[in-house]
Amino acid sequence: MxxxxxxxxxxxxxxxxxxxxxxxxxxxxxxxxxxxxxxxxxxxxxxxxxxxxVQRSEFVVTEIPLHVIVPKHIPKAQDIIDAFNKGLIILRENGRYEVLKQECNWLE
Known part of the structure; x- marks a missing residue:
């Protein structure tokens, strides 16, 4: 096929x-x-x-950034975004982010 x-x-x-x-x-x-x-x-x-x-090329055709968005009408919207960003920083610093990428077969 x-x-x-x-x-x-x-x-x-x-x-x-x-x-x-x-x-x-x-x-x-x-x-x-x-x-x-x-x-x-x-x-x-x-x-x-x-x-x-299937052979996957390492050549990047395009990069599309991903963002977390929270509607402004949600109470404490900025706090939710700040908490997400803080959690992401923690995951990257303690190595859990890389572990999750491998466990979930994430591709970047």
């Missing part, structure tokens, strides 16, 4: 994946697919393919 077909068979929004050709494509073969890591892993797992069977 090609990666394009694989990605088409799972329930992902079309904007979540887009095939890119890095060389002359062979018939029924995709040489390169740009996909968000979690979307790609979800697609592979839903198709019964182990992510270990």
């Amino acid at each position: 090609t990666i394009t077909r694989l990605l088409q068979t799972v329930n992902l929004p079309k904007a979540a994946w887009r095939p890119h050709w890095c060389s002359t494509p062979s018939k029924n073969r995709v040489n390169f697919v740009s996909a968000a890591p979690y979307d790609a892993i979800k697609a592979l797992l839903e198709a019964g393919v182990s992510p270990k069977e």
Whole structure:
């Protein structure tokens, strides 16, 4: 099964994946697919393919920062954001952040 077909068979929004050709494509073969890591892993797992069977490039196509947001009308919204940031700093300082990344197979 090609990666394009694989990605088409799972329930992902079309904007979540887009095939890119890095060389002359062979018939029924995709040489390169740009996909968000979690979307790609979800697609592979839903198709019964182990992510270990696919080579992941370390080349970064794009970086999308993630942010925690709390609506201003929520009481103590800034306190919630400050507590989150403080907790994240603690997790990074004590090494738990890296452990969680490995345990949860996070990709950065």
